[in-house]
Amino acid sequence: xxxxxxxxxxxxRAVSKSGFVVASLCPKHxxxxxxxxSHSAGRCSQTCQALIYRKHGDPSRVVELxxxxxxxxxxxxxxxxxxxxxxxxxxxxxxxxxxxxLPDLPAVGGNEGVAQVIEVGSQVKSLKAGDWVIPRDAGLxxxxxxxxxxxxxxxxxxxSIPLLSAATLGVNPCTAFRMLSDFEDLRPxxxxxxxxxxxGVGQAVIQIAAARGINTINIIRDRPDFTQLSDRLKAIxxxxxxxxxxxxxxxxKELFKTCSKPKLALNGVGGKSATELLRHLQVGGSMVTYGxxxxxxxxxxxxxxxxxxxxxxGFWVTQWKRDHSxxxxxxxxxxxxxxxxIQQGKLTAPACKEVRLxxxxxxxxxxxxxxxxxxxxxxx
Numbered sequence: 496x497x498x499x500x501x502x503x504x505x506x507x508r509a510v511s512k513s514g515f516v517v518a519s520l521c522p523k524h525x526x527x528x529x530x531x532x533s534h535s536a537g538r539c540s541q542t543c544q545a546l547i548y549r550k551h552g553d554p555s556r557v558v559e560l561x562x563x564x565x566x567x568x569x570x571x572x573x574x575x576x577x578x579x580x581x582x583x584x585x586x587x588x589x590x591x592x593x594x595x596x597l598p599d600l601p602a603v604g605g606n607e608g609v610a611q612v613i614e615v616g617s618q619v620k621s622l623k624a625g626d627w628v629i630p631r632d633a634g635l636x637x638x639x640x641x642x643x644x645x646x647x648x649x650x651x652x653x654x655s656i657p658l659l660s661a662a663t664l665g666v667n668p669c670t671a672f673r674m675l676s677d678f679e680d681l682r683p684x685x686x687x688x689x690x691x692x693x694x695g696v697g698q699a700v701i702q703i704a705a706a707r708g709i710n711t712i713n714i715i716r717d718r719p720d721f722t723q724l725s726d727r728l729k730a731i732x733x734x735x736x737x738x739x740x741x742x743x744x745x746x747x748k749e750l751f752k753t754c755s756k757p758k759l760a761l762n763g764v765g766g767k768s769a770t771e772l773l774r775h776l777q778v779g780g781s782m783v784t785y786g787x788x789x790x791x792x793x794x795x796x797x798x799x800x801x802x803x804x805x806x807x808x809g810f811w812v813t814q815w816k817r818d819h820s821x822x823x824x825x826x827x828x829x830x831x832x833x834x835x836x837i838q839q840g841k842l843t844a845p846a847c848k849e850v851r852l853x854x855x856x857x858x859x860x861x862x863x864x865x866x867x868x869x870x871x872x873x874x875x
Contacts, residue, residue, distance in 0.1 A: 541565050545639035546855055546873075549601040551592030554859045558590060558604060560852065565641050570618040572643050575628060579662035580608030580637040581847070582862040582871040583695070584786070596633070596813070603636030605873075609652070609661035610642070619646045627654040629665045631826070632816045640852070640875045650830060656837045659844040662872055663695065668833050668842065670785055670812040671699035675709070678781045678808060679759045683708030686755045688772055690714040690739065691763035691788060693724055695845045695870055698731060700761060703833075705732030706841045710754055712775075714739050714768070731843065742771040751775075759783065766791030773799050773807075781806040847872045 545563040548554070568574045586606055588594040612626045622628065628649035630637065635648060652661050675681060687704055691697050692713030704711045713728055715721070717738045725736040735750060756777035762769040763786035773782055773795060782805060784793055799805045819825050836842035848869040850858040858871040 541641075543639050543641035544852060545636070546604045546852070547601050548590050548604060551590065551597075551600075554587055554590045554604075554863070555856055558855065558859065560855060563603070563639065566643050568614055568616050568643050570616040571646050572616045573612050573619060573622055573628075573646060573649070574614045574641065574643050575610035575649075576613050576641055577608055577610045577637060577639055577875045578627075579658055579849075579875065580605045580873045581663050582858055582873065583607060583666060584788075585633070585666070586638075587859075587862060595811070598634060598636075603639050605637035605639075606630070606633040606635065607663065607665045608637035608873075609658065609664070610637075610649075611654075613641075616646070622646060622649075622651060625654070626651050627661055628652065629661065631820070633666075633813045638852075638855070638873060650826070652830065653834055653838070656834060657844065659847050659849075659872060660837045660842070663844050663847070663870065664830070664833060664837075666812060667695035667845070668699040668703070669816075669829060670696050670810070671703050672829055672833060673812065673815055674761055674783050674785065674810055675700065675703055675707070675759070677810075678783050678806075681707065681709050681758060684710070684755065685759075686710040686712060686734075686757040687759045687761065688712040688714070688757040688775055689761035689763070690768045690772060691786065692728060692733070692736065694763055694786075696761075696763060696785065698728070698845045699842065701728060701733045702731050702842045703836065705734075706836055710734040712737065712750070712754065712757060714742065714772070727846075739768060739771075742775070747775065756780075761785065762793065763788060765789045765793050767794075769793045770796065773805060776803065776805050778803045779805070781808060783808045783810050785810045785812075845870050849874045 542562045543565050544560060546558050547561050548557045550557055585594060586604055589597060590604060610628050612622050612624050612628060614624060615622055628651050631648055631650055687709055689697055689700055692715050701711050701713065711733055712735045713733045714737055715724060717740055728736050757775060758777055758780045760772040760776050760782040762772055762782055762784040765787035766789040776782060795807055833842060846869045849872050852873050852875055855873060858873060862871045
């Protein structure tokens with residue numbers, strides 16, 4: 496995994512303490528041979544616009560729109576024009592300095608997005624000009640207008656899918672896909688319960704599960720627009736939408752008269768919400784935690800472990816990608832299946848608000864607001 500920094504110049508690979516590969520900052524062009532590329536011979540180094548942070552802190556204060564150099568395209572590299580990039584919670588955490596992996600500073604923000612290939616190096620075999628690509632992994636620094644990337648650092652996606660679907664494909668749908676595939680043997684008619692059901696992951700879970708004939712019990716916090724949000728989630732395939740406060744009420748017993756007890760619980764909140772999910776799991780079921788929006792620890796009752804034999808697991812899609820970095824078949828198969836669902840109209844992007852790059856401060860402020868119902872997507 497690469498962490499492009501201000502110069503986007505990747506002279507050598509260095510391994511961080513976490514074991515991830517990071518890019519070192521260098522003020523000059525790469526010393527690698529940059530003269531052997533097919534469509535860009537003679538192109539002088541140019542600049543792009545990038546959202547850069549030089550220290551950790553409040554994103555609205557430390558992120559600035561600056562000009563950054565774009566190095567020449569190497570033999571095994573591609574020059575891409577970024578088209579759209581969302582603002583995800585992990586992006587914010589990275590800027591705040593609280594995420595599990597952090598780039599060297601200064602750094603370009605953004606871990607997800609879609610780009611169009613502009614030119615390719617002479618030894619690039621899998622890509623051509625005009626292709627759409629998404630990052631294989633976190634850390635590419637997608638909040639910029641252009642970048643030079645290694646061929647192996649991106650995956651192609653069909654340019655026939657909607658722009659916002661492509662821009663938001665690499666994190667949340669992949670997280671949802673793996674959690675629905677890797678922890679329980681879910682069959683049509685089985686049930687999954689999840690909190691944070693209106694999040695990007697939650698909406699992807701609803702749609703992928705619906706395509707597989709799996710019921711979803713979706714928990715959201717009460718809010719003034721609960722009915723509208725519930726209707727929107729049901730429109731994309733949610734079987735049931737329940738207020739978090741109802742998890743301990745008699746209506747849950749009524750629900751399970753017509754819906755099987757869930758084999759799988761997906762926890763993106765933590766705290767009491769996670770404990771309530773555990774109470775409704777069937778014997779031998781699994782709870783998978785992929786987020787902790789409440790910033791509260793997950794408390795597991797002893798009785799759930801002893802008498803219900805529940806399994807409590809964690810999932811981080813970045814780690815999954817790292818573990819499978821040499822297994823392109825698995826990664827490609829997942830993307831192909833997700834893109835097929837998109838093309839069939841069975842998987843849509845979450846509600847998004849498109850924001851021009853120059854208005855990034857408004858987008859960052861909006862992304863930090865509670866009860867956010869739309870994902871902020873930077874349009875380059």
